[in-house]
Amino acid sequence: MPVPSAADPERRLPVPGGGAHPAVPPAERFAARTAGMTASEIRALFAVASRPEVVSLAGGMPNLAALPLDALSVEVADLVAREGQVALQYGSAQGVPALREQICEVMRLEGVNADPNDVVVTVGSQMALDLVTRIYCDPGDVVLAEGPSYVGALGSFAAYQARVVHVAMDADGLIPEALRDALRTLGAQGITPKFLYTIPNFHNPAGVTLAVERRSEVLEICAEYGVAVIEDNPYGLLGFSGRVYPALRSMDPGVVYLGSFSKTFASGLRVGWALVPPAVRDRLVLAAESATLCPPSFNQMLVSRYLEGHDWRSQIKTFTEVYRDRRDALLSALETYLPEGCSWNVPDGGFYVWLTVPEGVDTKAMLPRAVTARVAYASGTGFYADGLGSRQLRLSYCYPTPERITEGVRRLAAVLEAELDVMRTFGSPVRSASPPPAVGRGPQTPSPDTA
Amino acid sequence: MTQNAPVSERTVAVLAGGLSHEREVSLRSGRRLAGALRAVGVTVREWDADAALIEHLRADPPDAVAIALHGGEGENGAIQAVLELLGVPFVGTAAPACRRAWDKPTAKAELARAGLDTPDWVALPHATFRELGARRVLDAMVERLGLPLMLKPDQGGSALGAQVVGTAEDLPAAMVSCLAYADTVLAERFVAGTEVAVSVVHDGPEPRALPPVEVDAKGGVYDYTARYTPGATTFHCPARLDAGLLEKLQETALAAHRLLGLRDLSRMDAVVDDEGRVQILEVNVSPGLTDTSLLPTAVDAAGRDLGELYAALVERAVERG
Numbered sequence: 001m002p003v004p005s006a007a008d009p010e011r012r013l014p015v016p017g018g019g020a021h022p023a024v025p026p027a028e029r030f031a032a033r034t035a036g037m038t039a040s041e042i043r044a045l046f047a048v049a050s051r052p053e054v055v056s057l058a059g060g061m062p063n064l065a066a067l068p069l070d071a072l073s074v075e076v077a078d079l080v081a082r083e084g085q086v087a088l089q090y091g092s093a094q095g096v097p098a099l100r101e102q103i104c105e106v107m108r109l110e111g112v113n114a115d116p117n118d119v120v121v122t123v124g125s126q127m128a129l130d131l132v133t134r135i136y137c138d139p140g141d142v143v144l145a146e147g148p149s150y151v152g153a154l155g156s157f158a159a160y161q162a163r164v165v166h167v168a169m170d171a172d173g174l175i176p177e178a179l180r181d182a183l184r185t186l187g188a189q190g191i192t193p194k195f196l197y198t199i200p201n202f203h204n205p206a207g208v209t210l211a212v213e214r215r216s217e218v219l220e221i222c223a224e225y226g227v228a229v230i231e232d233n234p235y236g237l238l239g240f241s242g243r244v245y246p247a248l249r250s251m252d253p254g255v256v257y258l259g260s261f262s263k264t265f266a267s268g269l270r271v272g273w274a275l276v277p278p279a280v281r282d283r284l285v286l287a288a289e290s291a292t293l294c295p296p297s298f299n300q301m302l303v304s305r306y307l308e309g310h311d312w313r314s315q316i317k318t319f320t321e322v323y324r325d326r327r328d329a330l331l332s333a334l335e336t337y338l339p340e341g342c343s344w345n346v347p348d349g350g351f352y353v354w355l356t357v358p359e360g361v362d363t364k365a366m367l368p369r370a371v372t373a374r375v376a377y378a379s380g381t382g383f384y385a386d387g388l389g390s391r392q393l394r395l396s397y398c399y400p401t402p403e404r405i406t407e408g409v410r411r412l413a414a415v416l417e418a419e420l421d422v423m424r425t426f427g428s429p430v431r432s433a434s435p436p437p438a439v440g441r442g443p444q445t446p447s448p449d450t451a
Numbered sequence: 452m453t454q455n456a457p458v459s460e461r462t463v464a465v466l467a468g469g470l471s472h473e474r475e476v477s478l479r480s481g482r483r484l485a486g487a488l489r490a491v492g493v494t495v496r497e498w499d500a501d502a503a504l505i506e507h508l509r510a511d512p513p514d515a516v517a518i519a520l521h522g523g524e525g526e527n528g529a530i531q532a533v534l535e536l537l538g539v540p541f542v543g544t545a546a547p548a549c550r551r552a553w554d555k556p557t558a559k560a561e562l563a564r565a566g567l568d569t570p571d572w573v574a575l576p577h578a579t580f581r582e583l584g585a586r587r588v589l590d591a592m593v594e595r596l597g598l599p600l601m602l603k604p605d606q607g608g609s610a611l612g613a614q615v616v617g618t619a620e621d622l623p624a625a626m627v628s629c630l631a632y633a634d635t636v637l638a639e640r641f642v643a644g645t646e647v648a649v650s651v652v653h654d655g656p657e658p659r660a661l662p663p664v665e666v667d668a669k670g671g672v673y674d675y676t677a678r679y680t681p682g683a684t685t686f687h688c689p690a691r692l693d694a695g696l697l698e699k700l701q702e703t704a705l706a707a708h709r710l711l712g713l714r715d716l717s718r719m720d721a722v723v724d725d726e727g728r729v730q731i732l733e734v735n736v737s738p739g740l741t742d743t744s745l746l747p748t749a750v751d752a753a754g755r756d757l758g759e760l761y762a763a764l765v766e767r768a769v770e771r772g
Contacts, residue, residue: 024682027680027682039676039679039680040676044472044473044475044611045475047478051468054470368472369631422577422627422630425581426580
């Protein structure tokens with residue numbers, strides 16, 4: 001056993017400290033819900049992805065190059081000049097009334113008839129997700145989510161210490177029978193999940209869309225088991241064929257619908273919303289007030305002016321044309337370069353392709369090799385709360401140009417070949433322990449500012 | 452700072468970032484160092500190691516460069532060689548010695564040759580496993596080094612890719628993970644004991660070893676998360692070891708610093724085993740300077756200010772030219 005030194009006990013520092021540098025508090029001082037808020041080896045690797053030498057297919061930053069910046073700068077100046085006293089002041093916790101009316105117009109495209117009084121504007125739909133989890137979930141509660149699911153939602157669920165049970169998807173989205181099985185299994189344990197969290201359109205990360213004929217079935221199953229439905233729909237208007245799917249909310253006014261201007265206008269403005277049943281609204285507004293007092297008035301008024309004075313429908317069309325070209329470039333490069341044993345879906349909208357690699361390859365373990373080869377992707381495990389997804393990865397085509405996408409896939413193919421070569425040497429080793437759950441490992445996917 | 456007046460009026464370029472796996476850590480180190488230098492009056496430029504660097508150095512020549520790059524070009528002597536080419540003074544070890552220290556098997560061989568203890572090891576590239584048969588080579592490795600076994604990439608830091616492997620069945624998967632970081636794996640006999648880091652600084656007439664810092668990772672493994680999550684690891688400085696061992700650690704760190712031809716500053720990572728032997732794991736030419744790093748902890752414990760220390764090292768670099 002080490003013997004404590006008697007020499008100079010004043011200099012014995014149990015934690016870094018002294019001088020101008022503040023001491024580090026011990027981990028026990030923090031709440032249990034921060035257990036997963038740690039440094040992460042995987043997140044650190046994404047730091048390199050921001051360098052221009054690296055083709056990043058990892059992040060989910062929308063491509064804003066097509067925005068009419070000149071016209072917007074005039075709008076911003078005019079907003080300050082004419083309405084500065086309002087735009088720079090506190091506003092209502094529920095959001096600017098004019099914008100809430102316009103949000104209802106946007107949702108009408110998906111068949112939603114909504115009352116502006118039931119709309120709560122949030123700082124991006126991520127805040128809505130956080131608030132919804134806050135008002136529904138106590139620690140230990142169960143929520144259902146597709147497997148895989150949006151990493152930001154899994155982060156919110158973990159922050160409120162909710163347990164996620166994944167429900168399988170296929171090419172037509174969430175499988176109703178799998179949903180029923182999950183509810184039956186949980187029911188047998190006396191557990192009623194607080195809600196089903198679902199991304200029906202152009203799913204992040206899976207790229208699939210819930211078939212129209214499944215939508216009412218999913219709603220019926222949830223109603224039968226008394227489970228609320230949270231519909232997260234940031235990509236619904238970004239379909240490549242121009243088809244707009246009916247929102248779940250259009251079929252059931254009890255659905256909580258989350259929307260966003262991040263993909264259809266400007267992600268940096270952080271304007272999203274929740275459309276909630278009246279019985280949920282007041283709680284949500286009070287929760288929002290305690291979180292931020294009010295969403296930024298300036299940003300809401302800018303979005304409102306944009307919707308009023310600009311042809312936003314054409315702008316969305318322009319965005320989708322750009323994204324379709326990039327999707328095509330990605331699919332064509334995957335076809336050309338990837339080794340045998342890989343499979344992927346063909347998304348009809350949104351930002352993502354979900355790729356399954358040959359058996360035995362662990363995409364998280366392979367990421368350092370990819371970074372060395374100057375290409376980045378998001379490994380699949382980050383999109384599951386239960387350690388699954390090691391054979392999958394998410395490729396984003398939203399930000400890089402088609403030429404860069406092609407180059408990125410060429411590099412990824414070489415990385416896969418090299419990984420397969422190493423695996424052949426070691427006999428496709430089976431990893432004895434299943435990967436640990438997300439809590440305590442830190443974030444496994446890129447930060448929002450990673451392209 | 453121990454005084455109010457600026458201790459330096461120099462202009463220093465802090466290099467941080469780079470394209471290695473340790474970019475994130477390097478950016479954190481760079482920010483901490485830049486802040487510490489500014490606090491003592493130094494004018495700081497913060498530059499990445501990218502295509503604009505040489506242009507920056509020519510257009511706005513600093514008095515000296517402080518390298519906060521980790522991994523790859525920051526530690527293998529490449530950036531140092533470029534600075535030497537350009538005649539720019541820099542804090543830290545010269546290029547040839549960087550190259551030696553950076554390659555862990557080379558450095559270990561040199562330390563062992565000089566009679567310093569380092570865990571028994573073997574370093575092998577992927578091709579050797581492929582050509583001789585992985586199973587046979589792994590069996591020989593386990594036979595010689597035992598289990599558990601420490602696997603790490605032969606180059607690189609921040610514990611990236613490093614893992615303790617407990618059973619022979621887990622070895623193949625661990626090898627695949629490790630080889631994703633580098634083409635050669637360093638397998639070491641696992642040494643249980645007290646994990647310690649000893650920093651050496653040369654801010655006076657002779658290099659001196661700072662108080663040894665003991666690493667007490669809550670999860671038991673000092674991995675990336677334990678290193679960079681504030682509070683996940685408790686540091687004891689000086690280490691909870693008897694005075695004789697503390698002295699032996701400092702002597703060993705100084706011996707390794709001199710033996711490998713290191714300059715200005717370095718950090719030795721070691722384990723004091725159950726028999727009181729100092730087993731050197733590795734020696735770093737570009738120690739981490741983040742909020743949770745070991746060298747700044749030792750500097751604090753020694754009653755020294757990081758900015759003042761670096762300002763003194765900058766003076767040495769400028770004098771060297």
